[in-house]
Amino acid sequence: MTSVPSGRPDPPPASAAASARVAVAPDPVGPGGRLQPLADDGTPLGPPRTVPDLARAVAEREAEGPPRWVWAATDELYARLLDRLPVRLARCHDLKLVEALLLGYEERHARPRSLGAAWARLHGLPEPADPRESGADDQPALFAADRHRLPPGTDHLAAVVAVHAAQLGRVAEAGHPGRLRVLCAAESAGALAAVEMGRDGLPWSADEHDAVLTSLLGPRPAGTARPEVLGRLTEEFQRAVGAPVNPDSPAQVLAAFARSGVALPSTRSHVLRESRHPAAAVLLRYKELSRIHSAHGWAWREQWVRGGRFRPEYVVGGVVSGRWATRGGGALQIPRLLRPAVRADPGHRLVVADAGQLEPRVLAALSGDPGLVRAAAGGDLYAGLARAAFDGDRSRAKIGLLAAMYGQTGGEAGRLVAELRRRFPAAMELLEATARTGEAGGTVRSRLGRTSPRPADDWQQAAAGAAGDEEDASPAQRAARAWGRFTRNFVVQASAADWALALLAALRRRLAGSPGARLVFFVHDEVVVHCPAALAPVVASAVTDAAAEATALVFGPTPVPFPLGTQVVECYADAK
Structure with missing residues (x-):
């Protein structure tokens, strides 16, 4: 198959305006590209349309009613289009990120996730290795043919359409397809936000x-x-x-x-x-x-701050738990000592919101443990835990619960965990069950379906039948227990990442109606919005509503509250 040459634009299909999704393939060298309308099941609704200006065509179609844009990778194509778009796109389906989620769900984490690899799997062909993740220095070659690892002569748009339809089918066959759809949508929305935050930048003095x-x-x-x-x-x-x-x-x-x-x-x-x-x-x-x-x-x-903005390159799903990473810049670890440098522009404010005690609340919602749910409902979860089990000693309650979630068993932490096991059996059994699964070499899933990787085959062979006391444990037994600690925490941390991504997607959608309000920072359980001072109350309300929506999407009807501490400040340091 060969690419359709660029030229005069084809007339839009009659069904284009009504299409729920639109597949996109950029011209590899020019500003044009091709679009194809798709139904919600991925079925083409008409022939491809060639356009000489892809950004303009995307903007026009977005204005008619936002479809879900389907493309190979948001961090490549949306980054190319963003500066020329008069509006931010509402939704997308990122094939690369969704492929990674589905490969994980199918316990095939190690398989390559590029468009070319996914297309090859559909056709029973050898899978090309993923290209090296590019940084800023690689931008001139961003749309070279080998970026997506498609065989020579393969039609890019046809590959996008085929892989997308196959992904929708794989989601439908999952154990909890509704949850997995939410995860795929949130991951893709996060990719849009990551490109936008990198472009807008965090105000930096x-x-x-x-x-x-x-x-x-x-x-x-x-x-x-x-x-x-x-x-x-x-x-x-x-x-x-x-x-x-x-x-x-x-x-x-x-x-x-x-x-x-x-x-x-x-x-x-x-x-x-x-x-x-x-x-x-x-x-x-x-x-x-x-x-x-x-x-x-x-x-x-000098490397990362330009035009009064810190502009990191976020990597969505850069950690197996779903947390983000960055390609240099250290955006996720800004030292407190340097936060005075993060200052809103004149006449603007920073709305800083963080979800306190997120992981313990996730554990309460996942387990439904009545005692832990009651502790969470009181506001300060650790204080509620302390009243229920530790004679009001909040510090001991916090140490004990964190030790339970991270698998610490020795010394004072071990004694505190034993008390938690007695008072909160459902929550502790959830953690213990996920640890046992990991020790046996199995996989566990987050609330929405993000799946932990399996340990390597040689590890599983060495750890087979591992048992015994910690003091006389063999290296294989200690390795098994270490992997159990990983899976124990994975369920909680990855489910927290599910919630945070849903929050980010919901907040991004709400901010679309507030001119001048921009998401400028996201790290694990915290978001920062830069906005005109007059809009700060509206943005703070949007954050609260987004948190409620994220809770309903991820956990359904739950008595566990997920409050956000929201502050309106001129300087990031003042929010701490």
């Missing part, structure tokens, strides 16, 4: 950033020299250990401590905090400031 860095590190050094404060800390550390040691070299640091009579297993921060040697405190401070200098210092700003 260079002056405030400079002030913070200077107060912490001293004046900006020339070239690759250490900042003044890091230099002083280096000298102080060397005096404390009595040797000219490079504090960035773990081997040198460990040797210096050993010469001082202190044997450390590593230079990790938690190890240094336990040491009473005076050099440990100095090294901890050095490590903290050095991390800020290297991860979010002056060089970082």
Whole structure:
């Protein structure tokens, strides 16, 4: 099959305006492309239409009534179109992201997910490996033929239509097709939001950033020299250990401590905090400031902040649990010390909303444990838990529940988990059951159907029949229990990611009617909207409504509340 050459646009099919979905294939070199209207089951409603200006044609069709745009990858095509679109698109079906979800659901995580790989599987052909995930430096080759790994001569639009129809069929055959449809829609909506947030950027004040860095590190050094404060800390550390040691070299640091009579297993921060040697405190401070200098210092700003905006590249579903990642920039780990640099434009505000205690609330909703549900209903879940089981000691309640969700069994945490097991049996049994599944090499699913990967085949063979006490456990037995801890937490963390994605999609849709309001940041359980000051109350209300919608979509009728702490501020640091 060959591509249709560009030229005069074909007349739109009579059914195009009524189509629920529209498949899209861009011209590989020019601004045009082709569109094909589809029914909700993926069936073509007419012949493809060639257009000389794809962005204009998409905008016109969106104005007629938003369809669900079907394309190979949002992070490629929508990023190309966005600057030329007068409106943000409402909905899409991202074939690459949905393919990854379905491969996971079918326990085929390791299979490639590109359009070409999905098309090859449909035709019983060898599956091409996925292309390397591209960064900003690869943009000129973004639409080269090998990006989607289609065989030479294969029609891109025909492949999109075929793969899309097959994906709809696979969703329909799932155990809970309704939930999986919601997950696919939310993941695709997240892809739209990720492109938009990367383009809009998080407001970032260079002056405030400079002030913070200077107060912490001293004046900006020339070239690759250490900042003044890091230099002083280096000298102080060397005096404390009595040797000219490079504090960035773990081997040198460990040797210096050993010469001082202190044997450390590593230079990790938690190890240094336990040491009473005076050099440990100095090294901890050095490590903290050095991390800020290297991860979010002056060089970082020059690379990632442009036009007064921090513009990260988000990777939707970059973690197996459904959490996002980034291609550099560290957007998901902005240190609190640098949050004063995140400032709204004049006349604008930041609406910051985070879902407190999200994962414990997810556990309550998943398990339906009556005691845990009552604790969640009282507002502060940990306080409710403390009243029910820990004589009002909130800190012990929090430690115990987190230990249960993350599989900690030793010491005081283990004793707290035992009390939780007695008081909240349904919630604890859900966690234990998912852990047992992982220990046996099985898979578990989030509320909407995101599926954990299986361990490698050699692991399963080695861990077969693993049992015994922790003290005399073999390496295979310890590996099995480690995988059990992974699946134990996966169900909760991935279901929390389901809820957060549904929140993001619902909020994005509501903001479409508020001119000037833009989602500018999303991390796990927190969203930030930048908007005109007069719109801040409307945006805050939209956030609350979006949270309620997300809860209903993911968990259905549940007595467990999922409140959002929403604050309207000029500076991100003021929201904490």
